[in-house]
Amino acid sequence: MVSLHPLLDNGITPGSDSFSGGTLKCLCPSSPVEITLTSNVVHNHACGCSKCWKPAGALFSIVGVVPRDNLSVTANGDKLAIVDESAVIQRYACKECGTHLYGRIEKEHPFYGLDFVHAELSEDKGWQEPQFAAFVSSVIEQGFDPAKIGEVRGRFKELGLETYDALSPPLMDAIAAWTGRKNGKLPAA
Numbered sequence: 001m002v003s004l005h006p007l008l009d010n011g012i013t014p015g016s017d018s019f020s021g022g023t024l025k026c027l028c029p030s031s032p033v034e035i036t037l038t039s040n041v042v043h044n045h046a047c048g049c050s051k052c053w054k055p056a057g058a059l060f061s062i063v064g065v066v067p068r069d070n071l072s073v074t075a076n077g078d079k080l081a082i083v084d085e086s087a088v089i090q091r092y093a094c095k096e097c098g099t100h101l102y103g104r105i106e107k108e109h110p111f112y113g114l115d116f117v118h119a120e121l122s123e124d125k126g127w128q129e130p131q132f133a134a135f136v137s138s139v140i141e142q143g144f145d146p147a148k149i150g151e152v153r154g155r156f157k158e159l160g161l162e163t164y165d166a167l168s169p170p171l172m173d174a175i176a177a178w179t180g181r182k183n184g185k186l187p188a189a
């Protein structure tokens with residue numbers, strides 16, 4: 001059976017509606033970078049794109065968002081550096097172990113105000129479970145055999161997750177509505 005990500009391979013554990021955040025740490029054995037979130041993640045999803053951090057051996061990342069005001073760096077922030085300054089999402093990674101702690105958008109963008117995080121870096125329990133799989137075809141760009149992409153989509157389906165080659169339709173609609181308002185084709189919100 002095709003392996004997607006450790007948190008998916010053995011079945012999905014549901015999150016808790018009453019969960020309100022916790023701490024995430026990088027994978028350094030000593031002096032890890034720590035961030036603290038004061039809310040659960042939302043829009044948590046598996047992402048096959050080449051830019052999102054994946055644990056060793058995983059085909060997909062699992063990434064969700066929190067309001068940027070709900071995120072603070074609480075230990076060893078001096079070890080963080082931006083992976084790619086030219087990307088829309090400025091991903092802050094640990095310079096020693098390479099783990100991405102958070103991704104932040106600084107330019108005008110429909111998702112401005114949301115930070116991207118990997119809740120699996122937390123030992124706390126209750127984080128929202130993945131809701132869908134995004135950018136599935138992007139794994140092919142990274143060397144995954146295109147003849148086996150049907151197995152990947154089938155495995156997500158077995159797990160109850162829809163697969164998309166961009167974000168989910170509600171998120172794509174939100175992006176399009178933001179763009180329509182910006183270019184004047186839709187009335188201002």
Ligand SMILES: N[C@@H](CCC(=O)N[C@@H](CSCO)C(=O)NCC(=O)O)C(=O)O
Binds near residue numbers: 050063087088135
């Ligand atoms: N085929 C490309 C896709 C990269 C991509 O567009 N990634 C999305 C999703 S990241 C989380 O869902 C994105 O919004 N990227 C913006 C950014 O990374 O700055 C690939 O695989 O690289």
Ligand SMILES: [Zn+2]
Binds near residue numbers: 032094095096097098
């Ligand atoms: Zn580290």
Ligand SMILES: [Zn+2]
Binds near residue numbers: 047048049051135
């Ligand atoms: Zn991604």
